Amino acid sequence: MLTFGLEKERMLAPDVQLTLGTGGVSSFGVLLAKAAGAKVIVTSSSDEKLAEMRKLGADLTVNYRSNPQWGSEVVEKTGGRGASVSVMSVVCRGAGVDGVCGENDEK
Numbered sequence: 001m002l003t004f005g006l007e008k009e010r011m012l013a014p015d016v017q018l019t020l021g022t023g024g025v026s027s028f029g030v031l032l033a034k035a036a037g038a039k040v041i042v043t044s045s046s047d048e049k050l051a052e053m054r055k056l057g058a059d060l061t062v063n064y065r066s067n068p069q070w071g072s073e074v075v076e077k078t079g080g081r082g083a084s085v086s087v088m089s090v091v092c093r094g095a096g097v098d099g100v101c102g103e104n105d106e107k
Contacts, residue, residue: 038084
């Protein structure tokens with residue numbers, strides 16, 4: 001997922017990256033986007049993890065559990081533009097060598 005910023009598209013200010021989650025891939029995504037000058041928005045269900053993402057440089061964090069309309073907040077906070085790029089990671093039990101989740105894999 002992160003190769004988009006390195007190969008296909010260049011993230012530049014005022015691009016906005018929406019990062020779904022707070023794990024390792026998301027943390028790396030925040031650092032990459034901030035280094036490129038982008039604004040970063042992170043969603044999570046944990047206020048503690050969102051605080052850590054702010055320490056990494058996230059500009060806006062949204063707890064999707066306490067704010068089920070988090071998408072509307074993202075659009076509002078970006079002046080109606082929304083995000084230019086989104087980063088998310090999915091882990092599947094039983095995913096194949098290519099890392100792709102199948103219909104019957106547990107997510």
